[in-house]
Amino acid sequence: MKICGACVRELPDDSYSVEQRGLRQSIRRCEECVAAGNQLVLMKKGRTRSEADDCPICQLPLPLDIDESSFRECCMKKVCNGCVFAAGKLGMWDCPFCRAPTRMTYSQALAMIRKRIDAGDPVAILFLGNKYRFGEYGLEKNMTSAVELYERAAELGVKEAHFSLGVLYDEGADVEKDTAKAIKHYEAAAMGGHVYARYNLSIIEGIAGNHVIALQHMMISAKLGHEKSLSNVKRLFMAGLATKADYAAALRMYQNAVEEMSSPDRAEANAVLRH
Template sequence: KRAAELRDELLFKQPESTHLGDCAICMIPLPIDLDYSTIMSCCSKIICDGCSLANTMRLMEASLGQVCPFCRKPAPTEEESAKYTMKRVAANDPVAMCQKGAKFYVEGDHSSAFEYFTKAAKLGDVETHNHLSVLYHDGHGVDRNEKKEMYHLEEAAIGGHPRARYNLALIEGRRYGRYDRATKHYIIAAGQGHDGSLKWLVENHKRGLIKKEVLDAALRAHQAAVDATKSPQREEAKEF
């Protein structure tokens, strides 16, 4: 019982940041929408679009070839990118392992995807815990297992993954009827800037299930999280 209580204390603690952390260049929190950042295959660093655009413009003005904004290696071809990834996999880079696993998953090789995701998760990669929860839910590359699905979702949520926490909330409410736990997850995810979680809170406030003060606090936390990811360079990149 005490172990379960300690687990919940860890699970329902508001993470200091999302699993993505900060851009490796500007050190501003990365947006949770992955469309606005890039994982560099050469160094496994995540660079926001604002810094990527600034780097591109600077190099163009100097008539220089494109290089990675972080490690300064020349922009790789598709073949070189694959080699970089495997080199980093060999060096036990969990981000590269996650990328390799994701590639196998898209190609339909779920067993290999499971192998790479499992290795990356053991090395502490949060994203792969989320991927593993999907594999255990769908029974792809591994037998379906609801207990392990929940475990990996919880590990991802503890690591700051807002989408995983949102999915965890859905399961807690719809599958198990544990609405108090689900609501806590929605509140935490909304505080990380997750739009779907905030929408759930708004809709359930209209139904009289969420108190106004709870919703107001969630709205403020959500806006603060979104504002923290903004910068002039990122806004320029969106316009560009």
């Protein structure tokens, strides 16, 4: 017996649907999953954050608030403020991960990034895409270059690149709006554990009136520590579109995620930085 790749039902050997043969899919699907499209797979994957979302020093999940961590061009690592603060207390002011000097000019940083790109570093490709998108590091804003770099990084499996493409096509400000492409990239990012992509999918489904699917997305992103998703689960509960058990489960999972992202060093760093 084989197993359905979406819902884990047992399937007879060599069982493929007509739709699967047409799409040349390599993963077996039962008839119910084929009929449901990718929803079952989408809801099964990305329910936990990957190791790439951990601080490389303390090994704790990085905070979702971008102001509570910093990206290091020298090693292409994102380090939490707690570890930066702890290193500073020891008089270590270089990169707390690779110990490289932190003072570089934009031209020096870009030269280093381009070397990494030549070596096929997907995070460096994403990083340069961001610089072209926002016109940073002395570069002129160039959305064509940004999208090309995002697409390269996405092909290499970088979920943040999928999310960035999703946002661009969703907003339609710097590129032509394309909701289908936005959803495609949001889904790819969400299945990789991208919290904000999952949240955006919940909003899209909610606006479309698909409250059951929206709730499923919200439950997952709340489980990953997203506060707005928890608030939205509560709103659905108050509107009679979610159960008390749904909200209780979302709250419990959210609190667990927040606890996993917490540490004394992070609390101390945030207290100092917000003072």
